[in-house]
Amino acid sequence: MFFPSSFGTGVATVLTLLVVGTSAVAPLNRAWPLVSKVDHPLDAPLVDRNGTELPPLNTTYYFDQLIDHTNPSLGTFKQRYWHTWDYYESGGPIILLTPGEGNADGYTGYLTNRTVNGMVAQELNGATIVIEHRYYGLSNPYNNLSVESLKYHTIEQAVNDLEYFAYNVKLPMPGGDQVTPDDAPWILIGGSYAGALTAFTKVNKPDAFYAAWASSAVVESIVDFWDYFDVIRQHMPQNCSADVQAVIAHIDSVFDSTNYTAIDEIKTMFNMNLTNLDDFASALQNPMWDWQSLDVSPNLTDPRFYEFCDALEVKDNETAPESGWGLDHALNTWADYWTTTYLPELCGDEDIESCAGTYNPNSSLYTTIAVDNAARSWNWIVCNEMGFWQDGAPADVPTVVSRLIGPGYWERQCMLMFPEAFSAPPTPSANETNQAYGGWFMQADRLFFANGENDPWRGATVSADGTNFQSTDMQPIAVGDGFHCSDLIIANGEADSTVAAVQQQGLAAMKSWLEGWQAPSRR
Ligand SMILES: *[C@@H]1O[C@H](CO)[C@@H](O)[C@H](O)[C@H]1NC(C)=O
Ligand SMILES: *[C@@H]1O[C@H](CO)[C@@H](O)[C@H](O)[C@H]1NC(C)=O
Ligand SMILES: *[C@@H]1O[C@H](CO)[C@@H](O)[C@H](O)[C@H]1NC(C)=O
Ligand SMILES: *[C@@H]1O[C@H](CO)[C@@H](O)[C@H](O)[C@H]1NC(C)=O
Ligand SMILES: *[C@@H]1O[C@H](CO)[C@@H](O)[C@H](O)[C@H]1NC(C)=O
Ligand SMILES: *[C@@H]1O[C@H](CO)[C@@H](O)[C@H](O)[C@H]1NC(C)=O
Ligand SMILES: *[C@@H]1O[C@H](CO)[C@@H](O)[C@H](O)[C@H]1NC(C)=O
Ligand SMILES: *[C@@H]1O[C@H](CO)[C@@H](O)[C@H](O)[C@H]1NC(C)=O
Ligand SMILES: *[C@@H]1O[C@H](CO)[C@@H](O)[C@H](O)[C@H]1NC(C)=O
Ligand SMILES: *[C@@H]1O[C@H](CO)[C@@H](O)[C@H](O)[C@H]1NC(C)=O
Ligand SMILES: *[C@@H]1O[C@H](CO)[C@@H](O)[C@H](O)[C@H]1NC(C)=O
Secondary structure (H helix, E strand, O other), rough: OOOOOOOOHHHOOEEOOOOOOOOOOOOOOOOOOOOOOOOEEEEEEEEEOOOEEEOOOOOOOEEEEEEOOOHHHHHHEEEEEEEEEEOOOOOEEEEEOOOOOOOOOOOOOHHOOEEEEHHHHHHHHHHEEEOOOOEOOEEEOOOOOOOOOHHHHOOHHHHHHHHHHHHHHHOOOOOOOOOOOOOOOOEEEOOOOOHHHHHHHHOOOOOOOOEEOOOOOOOOOEEEOOHHHHHHHHHHHHHHHHHHHHHHHHHHHHOOOHHHHHHHHHHHHHHOOOOOHHHHHHHHHHHHHHHHHHOOOOOOOOOOHHHHHHHHHEOOOOOOOOOOOOOOHHHHHHHHHHHHHHHHHHOOOOOOHHHOOOOOOOOHHOOOOOOHHHHHHHHHHHHHOOOOEEEOOOOOOOOOOOOOOHHHHHHHHHHOOOOOOOOOOOOOHHHHHHHHHOOHOOOOEEEEEEEEOOOHHHHHHHOOOOOOOOOOOOOOOEEOOOOOHHHHHHHHHHOOHHHHHHHHHHHHHHHHOOOOOOOOHOO
């Protein structure tokens, strides 16, 4: 589903110290490439290295950002940011992160040593900043998200925002008006889409950011991104993978037939009488999307994916062999689990068509233009510039997602959501995006790539299967056994030594690069 009314609230797991998960806004596209939230407890007051007490981490600052970097006369809007300097000493780096495509509330953990941002700051006497991305949360050029207002929501404007911020912000910390990239080394850090933005910015604005850390960076825009589920197919428990493939193959063959009796039987089994069969097929993507909420730290992982697999694979206290239990058992248990547990959580009391249908142009999912609607803002970017449609695999590759789901399923929704922009389903300009920043082939100095073996987005990173990009001193590539952006969070390194190794490699790279820093005027 493009905009299911989703699990938003179910996904966020509130822990004593960390808040994780995709944002709780509904509607929510389950398949965003978004970094995990990391909050920070505000119990102990922070002090700087001289012992002076600092403002609380949730103090919000505002930056006057240009609405249009190609036409500054259009004026500015207020861009929110958060900032602390507990480890800062004059000459230290300024470490900037944007969470990317979401409201940035709840990301203050990225100011602290719960994340690699704070780890680098602590080691190198740096100050940290989290900035909200334009058109998300409360950082908006206009007070609505109409197509007219979204005119300046482009990757290029976002890249320019980061540069313009670095050169023009007067940071609240002592000496904070003298730390432009001409005076101090800036390090840009980001994960997922914001990881790609980090890498794009490093390529495009090499002088503004001396070094960068791009985690699970989806640098290659791909329209038909079926590989998302292929990583999951290969890394999930193989019995569950085999059984999901069997069920999907069966449903696809029935849905491709003209046996309406058999089609209705399946709709009845799953209690989803949707008019359009592709909507039905897309609803069944949800358990696979849950893979993205897994992580290596037990405190950061959402067990829902395994609850689904256990429902299919554990029978009378016995677990299926690698080949699974086979179609009959899998179809029946999936349908049982779906109707008793999964669907009620997904849709609640909502009518199935409004919960999982995508064909009604009057749906509020398409017509709501209020600000702070991350789904709408993110879909503007994917419909125009990136694609990343999470589809069934091509016919010659096994699939855990129905082949009824292809680019057309999503592109039709782009048209419904942004009718003033698209009179027909658009093909996103992924090729242009790749040409602009280099995609997989991008080259930049002092750009650290961190990836996770189990990350469903890995196929859009420089660690994609079938590619062979070499790690170099200036552009290292480190891969651990993590999931999506695992390396950014210190707790994941504590839980998995391969993730810790990635973090240590990143830290070492930053350290050695910063030793060579000179003001650009002296380079
Ligand atoms: C700490 O004190 C030193 C010496 O007075 C001063 O130069 C420096 O700016 C102070 N650092 C901060 C972060 O206030
Ligand atoms: C910051 O957090 C504290 C403690 O939760 C809260 O009382 C305060 O209102 C928050 N301040 C802002 C600006 O959000
Ligand atoms: C992280 O920062 C806190 C607060 O400044 C400090 O008490 C703690 O020792 C730091 N953790 C590490 C691993 O250095
Ligand atoms: C949305 O914002 C635009 C400015 O981009 C304004 O012209 C328009 O009137 C607003 N529309 C609504 C429905 O508020
Ligand atoms: C259609 O499906 C039903 C239910 O699965 C089955 O009993 C019937 O034989 C099928 N009809 C044809 C023509 O295949
Ligand atoms: C599904 O809904 C349609 C339209 O409301 C109805 O005609 C059909 O009988 C229903 N099918 C099932 C299997 O309930
Ligand atoms: C499964 O194991 C549990 C705990 O060992 C036991 O109480 C239960 O009776 C078993 N169920 C079946 C169907 O064997
Ligand atoms: C079978 O599925 C269960 C439940 O998800 C999983 O724990 C187990 O590792 C799987 N075993 C094999 C051989 O795939
Ligand atoms: C959508 O709303 C318009 C205007 O109210 C109405 O004419 C149209 O029939 C509605 N379409 C659907 C599919 O409900
Ligand atoms: C984009 O590039 C790919 C690979 O080079 C090519 O196959 C495809 O036709 C291009 N798409 C468009 C819309 O130009
Ligand atoms: C998980 O959380 C518990 C309770 O807050 C804490 O004691 C434990 O250290 C955490 N584990 C990891 C790996 O972060």
